[in-house]
Amino acid sequence: MTTSIITPVVLNRKTASKTMMIGIYSGLVALFVCLIGMVETFGERDIIGGIISMGHTMLIIITMGGGAFAVNKLRENIYVSTQKERQVPLLAGILVGMATGLIVGAMLAFFVFAAELVDMRSVLINVSPGLLEMLTLQKPASQVTLTIIILGALLGGLGASIFHIPPRIRVPLVVGLSSVVSLGMLRDMVRIVLSREGWPSLLLSFLVQNQGLSIAGAITIFIIAIVLAIIWPYLPAMYDKAVWIVVTYVPRVVQLLGCILFAITLAMRIFWFIAINDKDLPLLPSCQTTDNYSDVGLSQCMSILSKDVSTTTDRLGTNFATLVSSIITVSEMLVAAGIVLSVIFVLWQMWQHTKSTRTNSTFEDLDKALILITKRKISTFFGITLLVSLPILLGVYPSEVLVNVGLYMLMGFGLNIVVGMAGLLDLGYVAFFAVGAYSTALLTSPRASLELGMSFWTALPLVILITGATGLLVGAPVLRMRGDYLAIVTLGFGEIARFVFLSDWFKPWLGGAQGIIKIPPISIGNIQFIGPHRLYYLVIVGCLIALFISARLRGSRVGRAWMAMSEDEQVAETMGINTVYYKLLAFGLGAMIASISGAIFAAKLGTIFPHSFNVLVSITALSLLIVGGIGSLPGIIVGALVLVGLPELLREFTEYRLLIYGAVLVFMMLARPEGLIPRVRRTRKLDAQELSQDAWLHDETDIKNDSGVALAS
């Protein structure tokens, strides 16, 4: 099977036309993103300062992707029985890729040329000089036409040849490149995080330049990512070994002491973080230097966020503050000393050990269960530590993002009960979120019509009950509906809820378009949960509770009933499942969890308007379920981070947010229809092919007859 034999087979007329089609499609995509202004907007953001912008990166990715896609399509059409992996010969592949890239380049070049001749701005307002400048790299169009075409062909060929690099090299390369691109995209975030005190300021100036990453920074990130990607497969074994060393050589007492010391430090830090220090939180309490780094967009945002954070240091007294800060300093010094000492201790022990028994210290004869338990303990410990210390590490603005993610995550958990477990497609889920927020506002705000002014914590159970009852109210009339019909009706309910809150009729109570103001913040004792870095802890607690409830429900009798119901309602009924009861239960429970999210939302903003509760909230909540994988609990977490977290980080792209959203959803449906982290149950399903293979393995007669016939009698 040499190249010369296959090449004519590969490059026949059919594949040529297919390649051309793919080229034209990729070209259209490239033109589309240019014409809607995405390229220009993204062009303002550099991946690597002064060298390559995001707009360019986008076009490059489209061209290379087109090439790769064309080769992939070609590969599907080749059937070589002897070869296990279908492989397009290198030359043919590169040719195909280059052809695709050529078409993309030609289309762009033509566009540039045409735009130069005719002023298109009256119709296509985004064809601005800025865009053309970007495409032509500030040269006259006539000079660069050929360059663009050649560049396109080269990129297409490059994209096509990706499949020919052995995976051992390809994976680290792709990981390295994509981490540079994503860090470049998130440059503002990197800047915010790194400019916080406690991080070495050198790191910031090294990594980030005005517009994007510095060259040195980009190279460093690339190398680090590559190294990480290469050693990634070996990490579990290394981790095992490390755990093994700790378990065998470090006495329990020392381990325990270390943990306790670490926990104390962490607790004091959080206490300091929440209760005492209200400025934008230096990592070390003693250090008072102000950070004079300025960033126009986000630092403004940050200052607004931290404006309402007043200093409670005065209230608590300077002496007390000094005391706490000295405790932190001392305990941190102890931890540091402890680490140094324990390393020395472990080394000494190992040396002693090797002296006494030089022969056997292999992995086989140690207690694997102990290691497993220790590993689990370690991961729990560090998981909790990470969760707790995230806002301390990241600062105010990222915490704000995390709070939003958490609120949606909470809604996701609630909606998962209705959609994922009970199989009732609910498109009006925002109604329950809104009812939760509004009832919180009515009960706690002294300015609301009821003038109750309850505290958040007395109001919360009432809010949950009220919203649960609303869930039942909505659930009752739609009991007989399924699937699409249910979706339409619930969509209607969501809108009705918004209009009720908006209506003039209810204005005396619900405030109409003005909403309800002066909702007091949540407080426990003296600590008021103002500002995202505090609300974060509340939201996390809420999410953990919802996660716990969901996990328990799933394995329970109720979860089973829901599952049966979502599979076949009539048969479920013949199993003795009271479907009316279980449907209402799902609606009620889902509504309750949404109400917690709504309550925190109301208390967080202090003011609520009907406009915050539009259908987009329902859609987002549902999409994060779909992207994560319906019914999968880790999927909800990942889905919320991807769909809510990422757009928040890329605020500049607000205009294109929904477009990207849609593209991601379409891509998901094509590439991973079961979600990013599919539920175990779904992946367990074998497809017909595998099944027949299995049958063949077990019993040869099974495949010939219907396996019912070959039944063991």
Next chain:
Amino acid sequence: MKSKKMQTDERPILELRNINAYYGPIQVLREVNISIRPGQITCLLGGNASGKSTTLRTILGMVTPSQGSIHFQGEHIEGITTAELVRRGVSMVPENRRIFGRMTVLENLEMGAFLRNDRSEIARDMERMLDLFPRLRERLRQLGGTMSGGEQQMLAMARALMSRPTLLLMDEPSMGLSPLFVQQVFSIVQEINEQGTTIFMVEQNANMALSIADYGYVLQTGEIVLSDTAHNLRDNKMMRQAYLGET
């Protein structure tokens, strides 16, 4: 054994009296009278669209009859929910199996025992089912949807039996199965019956059904046109021509 059953002349366990049912303006059942005696296998025969499945759905409360009454163990059961009926001891093997495809075999069987709380007894019944259907034991952890039609039929029967029904309703158990397997299903039905469960079976395969049944009804366009002991039905001339494939 069979002759002994024939003699039992107790009150019927389930009785349909003058049932009339409509789908919109179309009358599907006309004055249907059926009584099922405890311990027997009763079968309801008929061609396509004769109202067989509607009769079952009426019993289960999924279709409300416009006239007539249904009694189960002497009590009126019109208007009660399906779930309540199952609680009282009726169980159903649905048409086309309809097992829970995304649950494992084990979970399917557990669903059958949804209403029961006696764990040790459930475990014992589970063992009994796995003895009755040895094929299911091999596939215990497999997803129901990945099994063959025959295996799914077994699962559907085992699942229905897990609720320890006094009356088992079966909707076309032979549908879509190979002849050899139909025989197997029917012999298992017989076995279940001998262990004391009353069976009411809706079938198109009249030959097979009558070979194991004690009593039979023949339904034609919503009316009962014949009812007799299975033995007599097998000899009935009209029956032989219409359903048993004799010329």
